[in-house]
Amino acid sequence: MGFLEFNRDGMGILEVICGPMFSGKTEELIRRIRRALIANQKVIAFKPSLDNRYSVDHIKSHNGKSFKAYVIKSSRDILDHPWMDYHVIAIDEAQFLDDDLIHIVQHMVDNGKRVIVSGLDKDFRGEPFKVMGELLAIADVVDKLYAICVKCGNPATMSQRLIQGEPAHYNSPVIMVGSSELYEPRCRKCHKVPGKPSLEEVLANRRVKEIV
Ligand SMILES: [Zn+2]
CATH class of the missing domain: 3.30.60.20 (Wheat Germ Agglutinin (Isolectin 2); domain 1)
Structure with a gap:
């Protein structure tokens, strides 16, 4: 995972962190966010709403670390935020978002952004979450964590x-x-x-x- 933090000279990159529940995906996402902040990078984070609330909340890991995140109802809501002003765009629980996310993430990477997506790769049946499958395919770097x-x-x-x-x-x-x-x-x-x-x-x- 080390090379991700090298100077990329404006080249975009998509990193996907996936795995089952309790594998530390959000903890790893927050670790990367913290290191980006130390490097004076601007970070914006998003997470899906499951109960139709629209607000600012936090990405929270099981070990108590957190980072402010905008709650979105659909992937397109990301585009209502000034993401071009940020170096790093983080998206947690991406398995609950719609397929538009694939195209939106691709667009952000094409515009030189570092996009970090975290989410479950498989549902409780062991079958892929479609949106995660496609993100895994277009990712530059994939980390499959396990519990x-x-x-x-x-x-x-x-x-x-x-x-x-x-x-x-x-x-x-x-x-x-x-x-x-x-x-x-x-x-x-x-x-x-x-x-x-x-x-x-x-x-x-x-x-x-x-x-x-
Ligand atoms: Zn077992």
Whole structure:
């Protein structure tokens, strides 16, 4: 990660920090923001609103560090801010933003900005968040962080979703705000998704779609 902070002579760069919940993504984002500030760079940060509130809030890591962030309802809201006046643009929880983010981030990088995006790469089923997949593909630098599996101690790359203490069913909605649910980091072996379609079912489904 060291070369990121070298003088880039006005060249834009996209850095993506991803991984499961509890892998320290936001902590790493804040670490990079702090180092940019030490280097006298101007930083602006954004995070999505999940409850339609529009305000200034903070990016917060589990270890208590924070940085001021503008809360946005859609990716396009970023363009209402004077991002050209900043050296570094940080976006947290990007998995909850819409696909416009890909084009907006590309535009900012083309204009010489250092854009740092942090977010979950996969949902609780272990399937990619589309917007993150595309950002990972166009990124210059990717850091996939991992947590520690609470069941067995292996590196955890998955977010286990629990509803009333039980692994959440495959068909439960991806985003469920304010319910009695819980997440914990798990490795692939300990990650459980009841109702997950088998390979045969997935392939049969794809064939139906092709025929239609
Ligand atoms: Zn495990």
